[in-house]
Amino acid sequence: QSALTQPPSASGSPGQSVIISCTGTNSDVGGHNFVSWYQQHPGKAPKTMIYEVSKRPSGVPDRFSGSKSGNTASLTVSGLQAEDEADYYCSSYAGSNNWVFGGGTKLTVL
Amino acid sequence: EVQLVESGGGLVQPGGSLRLSCAASGFTFSNYEMNWVRQAPGKGLEWVSYISSTGSTINYADSAKGRLTISRDNAKNSLFLQMNSLRTEDTAVYYCVKGGGVDVWGQGTTVTVSS
Numbered sequence: 001q002s003a004l005t006q007p008p009s010a011s012g013s014p015g016q017s018v019i020i021s022c023t024g025t026n027s028d029v030g031g032h033n034f035v036s037w038y039q040q041h042p043g044k045a046p047k048t049m050i051y052e053v054s055k056r057p058s059g060v061p062d063r064f065s066g067s068k069s070g071n072t073a074s075l076t077v078s079g080l081q082a083e084d085e086a087d088y089y090c091s092s093y094a095g096s097n098n099w100v101f102g103g104g105t106k107l108t109v110l
Numbered sequence: 111e112v113q114l115v116e117s118g119g120g121l122v123q124p125g126g127s128l129r130l131s132c133a134a135s136g137f138t139f140s141n142y143e144m145n146w147v148r149q150a151p152g153k154g155l156e157w158v159s160y161i162s163s164t165g166s167t168i169n170y171a172d173s174a175k176g177r178l179t180i181s182r183d184n185a186k187n188s189l190f191l192q193m194n195s196l197r198t199e200d201t202a203v204y205y206c207v208k209g210g211g212v213d214v215w216g217q218g219t220t221v222t223v224s225s
Binding site for chain 2: 036099100104
């Protein structure tokens, strides 16, 4: 049950786009289309921004998008806004009712 | 509106026990798998345990096996986590998470294991 690999930090100016990667293995990210992305503001509970690799829950702005290639999933935030500054975590189903999370990426809006 | 409200957290000494509860509303609880996820202070998210919609299938992270027990009462729309032989490294905010597509998170309950 090794954690998925995310960059510890990412940044961009308002209006720009930023991509956060999430690298796993054939057993998790590469083997299943159950990758989710969560946004967490300080002191708050996580919120699902993307599920099943690229699906967006109702109410999540279309500035947030997800994709996957091989063992790496990506979250793209377009048109950065100040309120996007938060921690972002990926997760993946890893088979046999196991789930694994990434270590988290702190997104800073410059 | 889907709501998950955790309770039962608190301060406990190493080796002690706690029982966390999660009250669900706004959806048909018995149709959905559920998970517990925790977050140690200043750290990332860690999946702890899974239970299927009927409770017939259960799984745990290695860190939880043998000490933490997940269960549910579909008649009372409730999810539980029995925590025994607690260690200082179990100190965390524990979140109840609804699965099955879009994950919905509760607000969390804080468990502190300290002497």
